[in-house]
Amino acid sequence: MEYRNLGRAGVQVSTICLGAMTFGEPTEGSFMHGVAAPEDEAFAMMDRALDQGVNFVDTADVYGSDGLSERVIGKWFERTGCRRDVVLATKCRFRMSPGVLGSGSSRRRIVFACEQSLKRLKTDYIDLYQIHQQDKNTPEDEVLRALDDLVSAGKVHYVGCSNYAAYRLVESDWTADKRNLTPYATFQAQYSLSIRSLEREHIPYMKRSGMGLLPWSPLAGGLLTGKYRKGELAPTGTRMASWTDAMKRFDTDRNWRIVDALRSVADELSTSCAAVALAWVRDRPTVTSVIIGARNCAQLDDNLRGAHLVLPPELRQRLDDVSALTLDYPYDFIAGNDGTW
Ligand SMILES: NC(=O)c1ccc[n+]([C@@H]2O[C@H](COP(=O)([O-])OP(=O)(O)OC[C@H]3O[C@@H](n4cnc5c(N)ncnc54)[C@H](OP(=O)(O)O)[C@@H]3O)[C@@H](O)[C@H]2O)c1
Numbered sequence: 001m002e003y004r005n006l007g008r009a010g011v012q013v014s015t016i017c018l019g020a021m022t023f024g025e026p027t028e029g030s031f032m033h034g035v036a037a038p039e040d041e042a043f044a045m046m047d048r049a050l051d052q053g054v055n056f057v058d059t060a061d062v063y064g065s066d067g068l069s070e071r072v073i074g075k076w077f078e079r080t081g082c083r084r085d086v087v088l089a090t091k092c093r094f095r096m097s098p099g100v101l102g103s104g105s106s107r108r109r110i111v112f113a114c115e116q117s118l119k120r121l122k123t124d125y126i127d128l129y130q131i132h133q134q135d136k137n138t139p140e141d142e143v144l145r146a147l148d149d150l151v152s153a154g155k156v157h158y159v160g161c162s163n164y165a166a167y168r169l170v171e172s173d174w175t176a177d178k179r180n181l182t183p184y185a186t187f188q189a190q191y192s193l194s195i196r197s198l199e200r201e202h203i204p205y206m207k208r209s210g211m212g213l214l215p216w217s218p219l220a221g222g223l224l225t226g227k228y229r230k231g232e233l234a235p236t237g238t239r240m241a242s243w244t245d246a247m248k249r250f251d252t253d254r255n256w257r258i259v260d261a262l263r264s265v266a267d268e269l270s271t272s273c274a275a276v277a278l279a280w281v282r283d284r285p286t287v288t289s290v291i292i293g294a295r296n297c298a299q300l301d302d303n304l305r306g307a308h309l310v311l312p313p314e315l316r317q318r319l320d321d322v323s324a325l326t327l328d329y330p331y332d333f334i335a336g337n338d339g340t341w
Contacts, residue, residue, distance in 0.1 A: 058090075092129075092130075212289075257322050275303070
């Protein structure tokens with residue numbers, strides 16, 4: 001297993017991070033209902049991942065019903081005593097209870113949410129505490145101050161953000177610098193062969209600033225495993241059979257061309273589409289660790305193959321080309337100037 005710095009931070013994490021969104025079977029009404037893993041399977045996945053050198057786990061208060069994913073991880077820490085072997089990331093910001101106080105990233109909410117997560121996770125500290133999405137109603141200055149206080153109190157080691165617009169990443173770094181507050185070490189966002197929109201603004205900024213990228217849904221919810229076929233219904237029991245809106249969004253000619261290319265590369269390398277898709281993301285600029293999703297140990301084993309696979313340049317190029325992003329104005333205008341005008 002390869003280890004990299006957690007973005008701007010000194011701590012080293014595996015290039016594969018175990019995503020915990022599937023941990024525990026939530027009640028009806030949760031977005032993960034029917035597509036998650038029972039507690040015992042989640043324990044087995046954590047055992048297996050740790051055994052294979054994965055030292056990084058990502059969860060959120062909102063995963064499962066009523067903090068279920070965090071509770072499963074807390075129970076696993078209690079059973080195994082493995083807390084100190086894991087760099088633990090969690091998040092807050094999305095709705096956990098009704099009313100105006102139940103969501104957002106105000107100071108009041110961050111401090112409360114952190115206390116709740118610590119209890120569920122049965123730990124005294126969170127290694128990476130992330131804001132799950134930028135909050136339009138809270139100034140970034142307030143968010144950073146609240147997080148910085150948690151760092152000073154020893155409850156949090158590093159801070160990060162997720163699902164931020166690029167302008168807000170820059171605003172956040174300026175604010176942290178000007179006010180001497182802890183800056184975000186990492187940025188967590190959707191990034192895969194299918195979704196490459198971060199390449200317009202976020203990744204160029206992160207290259208300059210040193211912030212590390214933690215890609216989520218690197219298999220586009222399962223599409224990039226090759227188990228779905230153009231014009232056919234999603235197989236029963238899969239995520240896309242339940243998340244029909246997501247399947248509609250993914251059902252584009254570009255995505256099916258990407259899946260075809262993945263199949264051809266996987267055949268040439270005698271491996272799986274999932275391993276190829278994960279290896280492609282892992283070695284993209286600014287990526288620290290790829291947050292994988294799995295619903296059982298067999299999927300996890302398949303995905304862990306992606307940790308060790310190195311794509312030959314010509315095959316990587318084939319995938320770059322088939323998934324190339326349309327830049328649009330002004331990015332195409334800027335990129336088109338090679339210095340001659
Ligand atoms: N910050 C955010 O807003 C955000 C949002 C989403 C996720 N995340 C993080 O990112 C992690 C990963 O996200 P994700 O679950 O969407 O990742 P993903 O890898 O794109 O999708 C995972 C799903 O694909 C299917 N799958 C995975 N590996 C497979 C394999 N080898 N063969 C066949 N099917 C396979 C499984 O679904 P089925 O078996 O049910 O089909 C699995 O649950 C989450 O756990 C979470 O930590 C963060």
